[in-house]
Amino acid sequence: MIEPRTLKGFRDYLPSAMIPREQLLDTARRVYQRFGFVPIDTPALEYLEILTGKGSEETDRQLYHFQDKGGRAVGMRFDLTVPLARFVAQHASELQMPFKRYHIGAVWRGESPQAGRFREFCQCDFDTIGTESVVADIETVLIIHQLFCELGVPEITIRVNHRQILNGFLRNLKVEDRSTFVLRAIDKLEKQGEEVVRSELQQLNLQASEIDSILRLIGCQGEADAVLTELSAMIGEDIRGQAGIERLKQVASAVRAVGVTSDRFRIDPSIARGLDYYTGMIVETTLTELPSIGSVCSGGRYDNLAGLFTKQHLPGVGASLGLDRLLAALEQLGRLPASSTTAQVFIPYFDAHRLLDYMELASVVRQAGWNVEVFPEPKKLGQQLKYADQRQFKIALIAGSDELDRGVCQVKDLRHKIGTEASWRSNAGPLLSAIENIVNISEGRHLVSIPAS
Amino acid sequence: MIEPRTLKGFRDYLPSAMIPREQLLDTARRVYQRFGFVPIDTPALEYLEILTGKGSEETDRQLYHFQDKGGRAVGMRFDLTVPLARFVAQHASELQMPFKRYHIGAVWRGESPQAGRFREFCQCDFDTIGTESVVADIETVLIIHQLFCELGVPEITIRVNHRQILNGFLRNLKVEDRSTFVLRAIDKLEKQGEEVVRSELQQLNLQASEIDSILRLIGCQGEADAVLTELSAMIGEDIRGQAGIERLKQVASAVRAVGVTSDRFRIDPSIARGLDYYTGMIVETTLTELPSIGSVCSGGRYDNLAGLFTKQHLPGVGASLGLDRLLAALEQLGRLPASSTTAQVFIPYFDAHRLLDYMELASVVRQAGWNVEVFPEPKKLGQQLKYADQRQFKIALIAGSDELDRGVCQVKDLRHKIGTEASWRSNAGPLLSAIENIVNISEGRHLVSIPAS
Numbered sequence: 001m002i003e004p005r006t007l008k009g010f011r012d013y014l015p016s017a018m019i020p021r022e023q024l025l026d027t028a029r030r031v032y033q034r035f036g037f038v039p040i041d042t043p044a045l046e047y048l049e050i051l052t053g054k055g056s057e058e059t060d061r062q063l064y065h066f067q068d069k070g071g072r073a074v075g076m077r078f079d080l081t082v083p084l085a086r087f088v089a090q091h092a093s094e095l096q097m098p099f100k101r102y103h104i105g106a107v108w109r110g111e112s113p114q115a116g117r118f119r120e121f122c123q124c125d126f127d128t129i130g131t132e133s134v135v136a137d138i139e140t141v142l143i144i145h146q147l148f149c150e151l152g153v154p155e156i157t158i159r160v161n162h163r164q165i166l167n168g169f170l171r172n173l174k175v176e177d178r179s180t181f182v183l184r185a186i187d188k189l190e191k192q193g194e195e196v197v198r199s200e201l202q203q204l205n206l207q208a209s210e211i212d213s214i215l216r217l218i219g220c221q222g223e224a225d226a227v228l229t230e231l232s233a234m235i236g237e238d239i240r241g242q243a244g245i246e247r248l249k250q251v252a253s254a255v256r257a258v259g260v261t262s263d264r265f266r267i268d269p270s271i272a273r274g275l276d277y278y279t280g281m282i283v284e285t286t287l288t289e290l291p292s293i294g295s296v297c298s299g300g301r302y303d304n305l306a307g308l309f310t311k312q313h314l315p316g317v318g319a320s321l322g323l324d325r326l327l328a329a330l331e332q333l334g335r336l337p338a339s340s341t342t343a344q345v346f347i348p349y350f351d352a353h354r355l356l357d358y359m360e361l362a363s364v365v366r367q368a369g370w371n372v373e374v375f376p377e378p379k380k381l382g383q384q385l386k387y388a389d390q391r392q393f394k395i396a397l398i399a400g401s402d403e404l405d406r407g408v409c410q411v412k413d414l415r416h417k418i419g420t421e422a423s424w425r426s427n428a429g430p431l432l433s434a435i436e437n438i439v440n441i442s443e444g445r446h447l448v449s450i451p452a453s
Numbered sequence: 454m455i456e457p458r459t460l461k462g463f464r465d466y467l468p469s470a471m472i473p474r475e476q477l478l479d480t481a482r483r484v485y486q487r488f489g490f491v492p493i494d495t496p497a498l499e500y501l502e503i504l505t506g507k508g509s510e511e512t513d514r515q516l517y518h519f520q521d522k523g524g525r526a527v528g529m530r531f532d533l534t535v536p537l538a539r540f541v542a543q544h545a546s547e548l549q550m551p552f553k554r555y556h557i558g559a560v561w562r563g564e565s566p567q568a569g570r571f572r573e574f575c576q577c578d579f580d581t582i583g584t585e586s587v588v589a590d591i592e593t594v595l596i597i598h599q600l601f602c603e604l605g606v607p608e609i610t611i612r613v614n615h616r617q618i619l620n621g622f623l624r625n626l627k628v629e630d631r632s633t634f635v636l637r638a639i640d641k642l643e644k645q646g647e648e649v650v651r652s653e654l655q656q657l658n659l660q661a662s663e664i665d666s667i668l669r670l671i672g673c674q675g676e677a678d679a680v681l682t683e684l685s686a687m688i689g690e691d692i693r694g695q696a697g698i699e700r701l702k703q704v705a706s707a708v709r710a711v712g713v714t715s716d717r718f719r720i721d722p723s724i725a726r727g728l729d730y731y732t733g734m735i736v737e738t739t740l741t742e743l744p745s746i747g748s749v750c751s752g753g754r755y756d757n758l759a760g761l762f763t764k765q766h767l768p769g770v771g772a773s774l775g776l777d778r779l780l781a782a783l784e785q786l787g788r789l790p791a792s793s794t795t796a797q798v799f800i801p802y803f804d805a806h807r808l809l810d811y812m813e814l815a816s817v818v819r820q821a822g823w824n825v826e827v828f829p830e831p832k833k834l835g836q837q838l839k840y841a842d843q844r845q846f847k848i849a850l851i852a853g854s855d856e857l858d859r860g861v862c863q864v865k866d867l868r869h870k871i872g873t874e875a876s877w878r879s880n881a882g883p884l885l886s887a888i889e890n891i892v893n894i895s896e897g898r899h900l901v902s903i904p905a906s
Binding site: 001002006007013021033039043044047049050066069070072074087090100120128134142250258259308309340341349356371376377390391 | 812
């Protein structure tokens with residue numbers, strides 16, 4: 001006998017974990033489509049040369065790779081951005097620009113397993129390729145806002161920065177040669193505090209006054225326009241820095257115009273996002289109720305997506321929903337349904353001789369759009385109802401031969417333990433109304449859809 | 454520069470291929486849930502010992518496997534059934550029986566590339582584990598029926614057989630020792646014809662009269678009850694064979710009772726499904742308009758799912774939707790939308806100075822649930838409308854500064870090249886009605902939802 005087990009760093013999704021996951025992905029797809037994004041998919045396996053040297057040294061080291069039977073060096077994708085770059089370069093002639101795509105799929109990284117880190121996880125990206133327009137930056141913010149509204153967690157802070165603000169400031173200080181390292185130091189501000197950042201900046205041979213002014217810059221806080229005015233004054237005449245500020249002004253005024261309130265959208269010059277890759281706007285999203293979990297949706301603008309695969313210049317902007325982190329947060333906040341079924345209605349198989357009747361009853365309720373499970377064996381009713389309770393069904397439709405002869409059934413509200421009789425055989429109206437009543441009065445917590453303000 | 458290319462036998466999904474794929478998977482999930490099935494997922498990678506020796510010699514040979522950095526022998530899953538067996542054995546204490554799960558995911562097989570064969574493809578399985586009840590067999594057929602109704606291809610034939618019918622017949626002939634080989638020979642009937650089957654049966658040392666009677670048995674055709682009566686007479690006193698017939702009678706009467714018409718459901722004793730694995734009912738599904746493409750949804754009942762992983766006896770029944778084959782068929786039948794967008798509404802960025810107005814207009818239309826794409830750059834209107842035509846948008850909302858000042862826009866039906874003016878600024882009602890009108894009169898072909906008869 002073989003021991004049934006999963007590999008270290010890998011996991012199964014049981015229904016209670018998979019149901020909210022599917023609902024969340026459905027919502028993401030719906031919102032991405034609302035803004036005109038279209039889906040693509042790419043293979044799990046790529047030629048190794050496509051994948052190596054594209055992320056960091058760390059991603060190279062974590063790559064799952066091997067030789068296939070044809071002797072090719074192949075690797076499993078470690079993100080969805082490198083496959084996107086390869087995809088856009090390969091299919092350039094078939095795609096119209098701007099190309100707005102979303103891509104939801106598993107990626108693999110052989111990380112050393114730690115709490116909450118997995119070697120297989122799902123990414124959920126959206127990007128607009130082929131345009132430098134601010135429209136795409138604005139829509140990136142609007143999508144994030146809409147997404148969390150429709151996920152039922154509208155209380156978020158979308159924090160936005162622009163790479164050229166810090167870069168312009170460093171150019172003024174004449175230390176732009178160290179900008180990558182400064183970025184990495186700043187990235188530690190939120191988690192490790194100002195003193196750690198200060199000591200890292202000292203190691204870059206920056207003077208105390210320079211460090212102070214960098215910390216003053218990234219400490220700017222407040223209402224968007226006021227922060228941008230302050231930053232503008234600090235940057236002075238650096239043209240690219242001022243252009244970055246101008247762009248964030250456009251983003252701020254547009255998202256305000258369509259109703260994103262100022263508590264949900266902030267300019268935050270301390271956001272660094274370690275990746276060298278970003279060149280323009282960068283964005284992070286935290287949950288107001290649980291900021292400690294970190295950013296649940298991050299991204300930014302880049303100059304050239306696919307320079308290693310094509311000479312075509314492909315600027316873009318996009319972001320990635322942190323699915324696993326968000327699910328963990330929703331669970332911590334008690335916002336996930338505890339149910340391990342998506343069916344509302346349970347039909348016990350009560351009288352062993354009336355199988356066809358139960359099948360018909362189930363069919364009538366399903367035709368009306370309800371999800372219905374029929375217990376497959378005529379076990380004792382108590383046993384079947386216990387199963388229904390454990391799985392968290394809302395309603396049981398119970399009928400013995402007497403009820404079936406009369407074309408009725410007992411409609412039992414499984415939470416409030418109350419029942420009512422309803423007829424269904426010739427006209428299913430009364431039964432369907434009874435079901436609807438129970439579902440409406442039940443007060444379970446769900447991933448509900450809340451319209452954007 | 455690195456050549457952007459995919460591995461042999463692997464493919465990218467462009468939006469025009471991915472959009473119908475996602476719609477189809479949505480429908481499958483919806484129907485599976487309608488019958489009380491719940492989703493699970495398992496890792497792409499498993500310990501190699503979990504995977505080898507579970508399928509055929511062929512699947513062993515086709516396995517993608519390698520040593521990971523921890524020195525473990527690992528393999529990529531080649532189907533979703535072996536992972537299900539491992540899953541159920543591993544999580545037995547957390548699952549209630551019956552366990553009704555669906556699982557949609559990619560699997561990998563290093564097949565020699567032929568036309569239409571890929572090394573990565575998607576499986577879309579549903580199974581009921583832990584019960585021998587006929588209810589689960591009946592619902593397997595009902596789900597297939599409902600699935601194709603909701604996919605907009607209700608004209609199907611679901612063909613059902615029972616393993617014990619042929620086995621009982623072979624026991625009567627006292628040649629049950631060769632049953633596996635007889636099954637494999639019969640499996641070739643549809644594709645290669647009776648003469649090939651006859652010659653294969655001859656090689657099994659069967660007498661001409663035995664071969665004739667086998668061919669007579671598998672040739673039984675007609676209305677379900679009549680076929681079952683005929684088969685019952687041919688099988689005589691074999692107890693297991695008669696039990697198989699009795700079970701198919703229950704299935705036939707139940708599916709008839711809930712409205713599956715006799716042209717869509719047939720008893721067909723020639724269905725063999727090569728796999729040794731099945732022990733009870735087996736099922737195949739062909740499209741009436743394109744039977745040549747083969748079965749698009751197949752499955753059956755098995756005695757024991759996870760005997761290699763657990764001592765727990767786990768009978769089950771299920772089927773698998775042939776996603777790629779079905780998509781190929783729908784394409785051949787002209788039933789797939791040609792569109793490469795899911796957005797209905799296109800907004801050209803016409804007047805460069807009125808960005809906020811276009812953002813507001815888009816927001817108003819999105820709030821009403823429409824998918825809207827705003828072109829990100831203020832290019833020439835003709836160029837933007839050409840892009841909209843290529844992507845097959847239905848509607849363009851065109852507004853210059855004059856319209857924006859008046860709070861209106863031109864609502865242009867892009868197929869019929871007609872336009873109308875509608876106001877939206879203070880009250881979006883007129884604009885939203887105009888959009889709805891155009892969508893209703895447009896006659897594009899889609900994956901429409903047709904209610905089950």
